[in-house]
Amino acid sequence: MQYKKASKGESVRRHCALPRLRIVAAMLLMAQAQAGLAQSTDGTDEKADGSAPKLLAPVLVEDEAVGGYVERASVGKVPLTAREIPQSVSVLTRKQMDDQDMVTITEAMRQVTGVNVIANDTVNNQYFVRGYGLGVMYDGVPSYNGMTPSHQLDLAAYERIEVLRGPAGVLRGSGEPGGVVNFVKKRPQDKFGFSWEASAGSWDNYRAAGDVTGPLNQDKTLRGRLVVSNEDRRYFYDHTQSKKWLGLAAFEYDVTPRTTLSLSFVAQDQDVDAPWSGLPASRNPDGNGVYPLLDVPRSTFNAPDWGRMRYQTEETTAGAEHRFDNGWVAKAVVNHRKQNQYYKYAFTSTGVHPVTNLVDYRSFRGDYHYTRDGLDLYASGPFEFLGRTHNFLVGWNTEVYNSKGKFGNGPNFTNIPFGDTSSLIEPTINYASGSESETAQHGLYSQLRLSVADPVTLVLGARTTTFKAKTRNRAPSTPTAWRDGAEADDEITPYGALLFDLNRYVTLYGSYTSIFVPQTQLKADGGTLEPRTGHQYELGSKAEFFDGKLAASLALFNIRDKDRAYADPDRPTDNFYLNAGEIESKGWEAEVSGSPLPGLDLVAGYTRLTTRYLKDRNNQGKDYSIASPKHQFKLWANYRFAPDSDLAGVSVGLGLLAQSKAQSSRGWRDELLNSGYGVVNGRIAYQIDKTYSLSLLVNNLLDRKYYASVGTPSMYNFYGEPRNFLLTLRAQY
Template sequence: MVLKQRPGPAPLGWSLVLISVFSNAAEQPLALPETTVVGQREPGYKAETVSGFNKTPLSPREVPQSLSVVTRQQMDDQGMVSVPDAMQQVTGVTLIANDTLSYQYLSRGYALGVMYDGVPSYNGMTPSNQFDLPLYERIEVLRGPSGLLQGAGEPGGVVNLVKKRPLDHFAANWALSAGSWDTYRREGDISGPLNDSGSVRGRLVLSSEDRQYFYDRTSSDKWLGMAALAYDLNPQTTLDVSYSTQEQQVQAPWSGLPAYDLVDAKGHYRLLDVSRSTFHAPDWGRLSYDTHEWSASLEHRFDNEWVLKGAFNRREQYQNYKYAYASSGLAPLTDTLRYSSMQGAYNYTREGMDVFLSGPFALLGRTHNLLLGANAEVYNSRGRSGRGVGGSTTFDGLDDLPEPTIAYTSGRESETEQYGLYSRLNISLADPLTLVLGARTTTFSSRTRDVAPSNASDWRDGAEADQQISPYGGVLYELNPNITLYASYTDIFVPQTQLKADGSVLKPREGRQYEVGSKTEWLEGRLGLSLAWFNLRDENRAYADPAYPNDNYYLNAGEVESEGWELEVSGKPAAGLDLSAGYTRLETRYLQARENQGRTYSIQTPKDQLKLWSNYRFDEQSAMAGFSVGLGVLANGATQSSRGWRDELVNSGYAVVNGRIGYQLDKQHSVDLHINNLLDRTYYASVGTPNIYNFYGEPRSFTLTLRGAY
């Protein structure tokens, strides 16, 4: 099989053709209503506001929880092109590869949830292939339980992906990139008013990529597009609509390396010590994602600063795969292993809606803020899969395996629904003191049925929760104009399906977190620094009932603790210097468990993690005028298997240095050279099982990018 090379759109060409359409409208005098345009670029690495966790823009100092923002400038400076690229730079976040395209995202030992422009999407972050970064203006990450706005989910936190919006002025930019392993990218982005008054605005974003990888045999092509419109129905009411699509196809998808099929004196499987380019798989292997998203929002801004907004999001994703993989470790003496093959086709549909009313009110001589809202979402997953007949071969014999005919022997459809009402009240007790109180009630239901190999079966009820309450509380104390101290309690839940001995279903797991910290601003607000300590308890976990050792009955008795602290700095510490840095210290442990009592819970998460990036632009009066340089470090402590092989697969810590050199050719054009893994460190990024999911980190690579902005 040869991967089809899609001719697809030419983003640069399309953008240049459309420049005249936007520029002609932009030349007309504008009579714009007073409108807050979220799509404006926020310069630097320090976000002045966040919106996903309050629904309306707030300073990060007004949010009593740890959060990080990856801004558009940081994405461009570091040459980020995908959501994994951005999440790799977020304080406290651990990435674990599943294959060439998808990742797990962990924070504080647990999976992260996701919101699309503030609309929650259950279980939408890890299993999905996300849109590339040309669509997004910024990425906001809240760490710790986020049940108030999210409903059900793991207690790791939530990612809010904020799309670009149409601008009220003409702007266009493009980028052409070429890099190691025949990687080529093209990007175009154009926006501006579409009528004389500026009440109608548009934006078009296009990108395409074709590439190979540092490991043998794998290649991919991808293209992405977004069209967005904003229409001011009147000076106080704005309608936004957009459509986004992304297609990606991979030939011979990577699923990592096996380990040697023997253990040492410590009981550890030994990882392969081979070239990082080593990967054996038949070229008929394939993996593809086809994603479509429709979104709309209607916002009304009242004269008294209150805001009423409704938003809707529908995302459809189609996944297809067929590949062979090692089903055992590699025998070191014979260089042989066992293999198997699999095939699958899945459809995922997500629909979400969020409506809120927010604004200030006066009481007892002070101004307070109230948020009232409701959201609902439906997630449907339908797929079929099958496995081929396995066998034994040499390691490089995997390359020559004939393509099998695989029947779909199993299939399942699942559907999850949740609905919630939420509220939050910010009470100004005194000039420096604010009390934050909130709560949410959620109704959650799920069901599944078999859809293959025979006709669809009847639906079976799954996890449920009825009017589950998620409380929220916080205190903010402004010590002085530069320093805010805070404390918070946050909560989230995960429904369970295990049964107790009396036949009833276990209560949901609950993630409860206490956090205290400080958020400060220095140098006239150009530099932000935050420090936080947290203690997270995952309670009511399923615990095998010791009174019934031969039956599958459980108690709500299991408990896990995640505790640690974080330090983050972002902004401009000096003229021309942009900085983003974060350090995390994390301990996770089983407090109550039938197995592994007192041991580490999240063995795939490092206890120590450092992320640093700095970029310096030389002064226009210096001899280096026009040049800029960047340098960064990613360092992770030791971890163990990401797939549960405790004490058997161990990965040592590592540190990787990345760099950048840029030059401003003129006011509108620039060129950048990014060098990742500058010192060419050889390391495993994550380890999985004895037969699969052991991933080398990327070797030294180079990417040259030419940009234009108008």
């Protein structure tokens, strides 16, 4: 793919995005008119011919909220309340996203209990739970390597985000034990709705979005939804500018009263001028092995302004669901996601010299293309046995991930004064190498929920997975044949849990979950290491109050990540390994979410985490995930004054994000240290009338200066945002 370099203040993307936005805007108006027509012709309980209305089976169960900040989770295929799931799970609802004016996945994940966000560059981040990277599912379909890191869609596309903490091997097959996040896109509704919002914020941050949904025929058997957003913004550091648009179209059709077909397409294009990979640290001035973080203005920008990143994402999802008379449901979902990513920029390759204030740079250029294809088939439902009702789930899924890329290193720039990039003239960089990788896995899974007695539920599950990866060189490198990589055949991951309803409010539970991760290191006999294996034990309690509007949970967990590559002590210079390494991740979590009082919505979560090497040649006894803080606390509360009070229509929100000290996210143990921090955010909103509302969000209310994450002595060290404001006008029809 060829990209034209935009001139100063102009982006190539701008010229192609505006026609698309006009088209989508026209579609929104057409859909609104059609929905209004459908309402006007079907506004009573009887059809125009006087016959009784057609009764349809419910089709929107998964999107029904239990409360403002409480929703059922479908990450386990069957929609369940958090109390019914014997693992730690958090659901970030659409209401909470709007109450906190969230627009990016990073903003959302920062609010989820137990999630640690590590910055990569201006728009890409990594997400860790319990010391490990998160896996990802899109509308319930597993997607390999989708979050580590990968460019994500704007939040305008999503109805909710579900985060399951701990291994999810039964659902996904191979994957790290940290957990999985399920992104659930907005679905068409059977009632007309139209909303839009416009916002303006600090550092020229401008955004507009629209969302229209409703029936597209008289019987409401055909429903549609269209979402569009457009963003043009700068950042608290100098020079960088991002332009992003998104469009989503979704349709559902009831072929019969019990069979529904669905189709959605979403596209996003983001162009970033002068991207940035963070500040360097200071070179070690004392010889003590510690690289001090810089104390400079937070607006400091140390990259050339000719740099550019561009991300294009397209995702198509199709599904079919049939609801049987006996309560069983059969569902098929197929997902195709295509991403193009282009980079050209320079980054610091050394720390800043403490005396001369000089730093070195490297430049590079890359062009990458990713495709992720997934298919998930399952059936679930109740059955009777020994006078009790139980539930069974059986399914099969497959996924294929393909990555193609070409890469070229540009010239190095040495002895550049820190903060002055005027001498970094844009170079011509030719592609020098290329590669392609493909990873495929498929598996059969099942889960049985047995109602042993009125207060006791036994959950048993298992999955068998086949995994295979391969790589090859491709142009501009000399093309080669495929080389086999990591693989596993018929790997079994069992699952078990027991739930005990202490009373009608509280449930106690214990669960066992397992994982496996294929490895590529060689053994002394020439073979490849067997996959990493591991398990998690989790004990906890969950409670629901106020008719399910308030949920609370407490969990203790212990993860053992075993059979890791361990340098062979008998062959210390030959790069041979044994399946002998082991890591432990343990701790506890607590979370409260929902509405404890009329008008009050809140989410609060605390995480205590310890990770360490139990068996390792070089790090035994040391911390494993040094970038993960031992203590993390997150709080958001929003209060709406009563309609009959003097402050009717006013709502106020207050939040806190706090964590203890952490170290480098790139393995620089004891050399890059980040102190703990606490950041307070606030919001005030006013409901002008039934249609319009106005809100003002203030992030970092106390203007705390801190590093949000630290990386290496040369880069990936990012300040948190200074105090900033976002004013948003919303309309809901």
